[in-house]
Every structure is written in structure tokens, then in C-alpha cells.
Amino acid sequence: MESLKVAFFCWESMYAERVGGLASAATNLAENMAKSHEVHFFTRGWMPDQTINNVSYHYCQPQGCNTVQYCEDMSNQMVNQFHQFDRKEKFDILHFHDWHAVQALHRLQQRDTILTYHSTEYGRNGNQYGDWWEYREISGKEWYGGLIAKRVTAVSSILKNEVMNLYNIPDWKCDVVPNGVVPQQYRAEIDPGEVKRAYGIHPYAPLILFVGRLVYQKGPDLFIEALRKVCRERWDAKVIVAGDGGMRQYLQERARDLPVNFVGYIPDSEYVRLLNACNLVVIPSRNEPFGLVLLEAWSAEKPVVASNVGGLSENIDSFMNGIKADPTPDSLAWGIRSMINEPWNAEVLGRRGRGKVDRMFQWNPVASRMADTYARAVS
Known part of the structure; x- marks a missing residue:
């Protein structure tokens, strides 16, 4: 042309x-x-x-x-x-x-x-x-x-x-x-334990990351209720919520008894550090036309649990490079437990996600x- x-x-x-x-x-x-x-x-x-x-x-x-x-x-x-x-x-x-x-x-x-x-x-x-x-x-x-x-x-x-x-x-x-996506922008050689310690998290504790606007569409309330179920079985799980929005105060009230750290907006450099230090990225959206966070997580070779909606549903091959769950607390909790209870399998799914990024995105x-x-x- x-x-x-x-x-x-x-x-x-x-x-x-x-x-x-x-x-x-x-x-x-x-x-x-x-x-x-x-x-x-x-x-x-x-x-x-x-x-x-x-x-x-x-x-x-x-x-x-x-x-x-x-x-x-x-x-x-x-x-x-x-x-x-x-x-x-x-x-x-x-x-x-x-x-x-x-x-x-x-x-x-x-x-x-x-x-x-x-x-x-x-x-x-x-x-x-x-x-x-x-x-x-x-x-x-x-x-x-x-x-x-x-x-x-x-x-x-x-x-x-x-x-x-x-x-x-x-x-x-x-x-x-x-x-x-530009995958090399999201993959970094860091010490995950050091990043976790900076947030008061034990280096061996499973770290679950949510990144996005705290609005109804992105489903952060579904995520918090799912965590309530997950933490009944996994007392060691820790959570970081990065992002801000109109639901933040409500979510903080709901999560007062949960191991959730709301860090607000963070610079890109800190996002990359957290992305490479975490053990799982969760995308609990009620509606997601595409879902760039998915490509960013895959670029860092991180496993993903995501709602079975929109572009997330279209791009994830369930149990091949991620887990798709219904946008409900029960289903999301099942997906999260499946990942953090079998970290060796989760790591494989993350690497396959990176392979799909390199082939298609x-x-x-x-x-x-x-x-x-x-x-x-x-x-």
C-alpha cells in the first residue's frame, strides 16, 4: 500500500x-x-x-x-x-x-x-x-x-x-x-521476593493482582467477594488492587477484614514490578470489549483468571493459557483457587499466554x- x-x-x-x-x-x-x-x-x-x-x-x-x-x-x-x-x-x-x-x-x-x-x-x-x-x-x-x-x-x-x-x-x-502489545515493555527481571517485601508480603505468599479502574464494568466488587471465599481456605494469600475509581471507598469498606492493599494509581514502572512479582492476575470484568491487561499479564508470562466475557472470552483458551470463569464471586473464587493451589500448572499457562502474544498480538x-x-x- x-x-x-x-x-x-x-x-x-x-x-x-x-x-x-x-x-x-x-x-x-x-x-x-x-x-x-x-x-x-x-x-x-x-x-x-x-x-x-x-x-x-x-x-x-x-x-x-x-x-x-x-x-x-x-x-x-x-x-x-x-x-x-x-x-x-x-x-x-x-x-x-x-x-x-x-x-x-x-x-x-x-x-x-x-x-x-x-x-x-x-x-x-x-x-x-x-x-x-x-x-x-x-x-x-x-x-x-x-x-x-x-x-x-x-x-x-x-x-x-x-x-x-x-x-x-x-x-x-x-x-x-x-x-x-509491546511485550518487552511488561517483562522485567526483578526479585519477586524483594517487591513483595516492599508491600509487607512474605516472599513465598501467593500474591494476587488486580489492575484497573474501580468501576462497575471492571467487576472489582465481584473480585472482593470472591476473595472472601478464597481466603477461608488460603489464609496466606495476599492481594494488591492497583487503580482508582468511584467504587474505591465502598470496596475498602467491604475488604476491611481481608488481606487487600489498595494502592491507587501507580506509575508504569511500579506496575511492571508488581506484574512480574505477582503469582496471578485476575480480570473480573462484567463487560470487556478487549482487555489489554490480559496481553500485559501474558507478556510478563503471568497466569490469568478472567471473566468469560467479551474479548477475554474470545482470546483466552481455557486451561491452555488461562482460566475463564463466570463473572460471579463463586466462579471467580474457583478459578483463583485452581491457580494458586497448583502454582506449577499456573506457570505453564502463563508461558503459553506469552506464546500467544508473540504469535498474534x-x-x-x-x-x-x-x-x-x-x-x-x-x-
Whole structure:
């Protein structure tokens, strides 16, 4: 494919405003596309424009009294910046990520456009906020973006089916392009015992790690109730919960009698240390369109117990490279016990997970699949 001029529109990136896994997914995709194409990344930030790994980052500073107004202001600022770099040599592909930049997609809909769904508002919140105006606004933007984009991608087959059913997107218009990972960023030679001691944990104690936002979608409450069952049999098990969110205070109250350390947000360097020191990673999500934590855990050769939902269900081969459990405390507790009671088997599953990462989830082949979607959009 000949070299293209590509514009990314995304409300977060690795080098400025970073909220969740979208930052890593969009940034790594942009940098891999930049190996063959000219890529400009329009996003939020408070620093001057800069070029990193051949990607030109352009920052805006939106304002708004709620999330919807904030993202509309962000979109309009992005479009104004876009026009500055579109005058001499036109962009070939405009690639939008999630609903945040749909107002920009609306203004630029006559161009060759791609919308990537990394998740949906329904998936994030289910029906619990169905009557909340912001829920309806965001869902409406997701529908409208899928309607006007020239092509659509989803990060898993399950998410593709979800957006097709929710927003009536035809099958021919939607491609599955998974996320990738840079595995060497998550594998580190460390002394696990030393890391455990830093958190007051005995070097031989099984350490269970949860990493993610403490919100309903990610199932941290299911995890805490599962631990209650696990700790009745395994008094030596210790738990670290890394991340923050609206459920934190509630979870801390529920876990007062459990060996759980809530460490909040941690820097990437500490995350890598904990990831390589732990004995098990648990991903108890109620909904998970893809699940980057899975690839990060596998990159560190760590065994995983995950809910049998979404991209987790799609990517894990149960009892081959992880254990899939129902998103219930009883089922998650069964999976956790199965792993920590047979550590030799758990280690094998972790190594097999790394093998699957190396075969299927490196960024180069993922970027190649996205390039195929670009080719369909401009044809």
C-alpha cells in the first residue's frame, strides 16, 4: 500500500492526557502506522505540539461543564487544528477513536473516515444508567458515528456483534482489528521476593493482582467477594488492587477484614514490578470489549483468571493459557483457587499466554490489518 497521510482523533494519548487503555492502544497503533505513513495525532494536552516516534502530536485544551460539552469543544478545536495541516497536502484517511470525537467526524464526514469502537456506553454501564441523559447522549453519538463513518472497526468479534446489534451497523462495513502489545515493555527481571517485601508480603505468599479502574464494568466488587471465599481456605494469600475509581471507598469498606492493599494509581514502572512479582492476575470484568491487561499479564508470562466475557472470552483458551470463569464471586473464587493451589500448572499457562502474544498480538500485524481497512476506505 502506498504511503498515506493519516489523521488520528483521540481524546487521550500516552504522552499527555491518559485515562485508560485507549491511550496505549491508539498511541501504539499510530506509532506503528507511522513506520509506513505520515501520521498526525490530534488529542488533548497542555504542552506544545511535538513529534514522538515519527507521530506528530497536536494538542488542544477543551472546556465544558459536563463530559458531552467538553468533548464537543474538544472536537471543534481538533477540527480547527486539522484544517491547518490539511491545506497544502490533504489527508487521505481520518481515523476517529470512540465517541469523544464524533462531533469532529460529523464536520469532516465527506472525507474518507474510519471510526474505531474500543467499547460502547452500554458495555461500560449496562442498563444501570439507561435513563441518565448523558448515557443517552453518548449512546446516540456512538450510533451516529457508526452511521456516517465510511468504515468501522471493533477491537474484538464480540464487540463487532455488539455494535452491529446496538447501532444497526451492517456486517460489510465493520472490520475486526484487535489491540496489540509491546511485550518487552511488561517483562522485567526483578526479585519477586524483594517487591513483595516492599508491600509487607512474605516472599513465598501467593500474591494476587488486580489492575484497573474501580468501576462497575471492571467487576472489582465481584473480585472482593470472591476473595472472601478464597481466603477461608488460603489464609496466606495476599492481594494488591492497583487503580482508582468511584467504587474505591465502598470496596475498602467491604475488604476491611481481608488481606487487600489498595494502592491507587501507580506509575508504569511500579506496575511492571508488581506484574512480574505477582503469582496471578485476575480480570473480573462484567463487560470487556478487549482487555489489554490480559496481553500485559501474558507478556510478563503471568497466569490469568478472567471473566468469560467479551474479548477475554474470545482470546483466552481455557486451561491452555488461562482460566475463564463466570463473572460471579463463586466462579471467580474457583478459578483463583485452581491457580494458586497448583502454582506449577499456573506457570505453564502463563508461558503459553506469552506464546500467544508473540504469535498474534504484536503491533506490526495489527497495524497491517488496520492498513487493509484504510485501503477499503479509500477504494
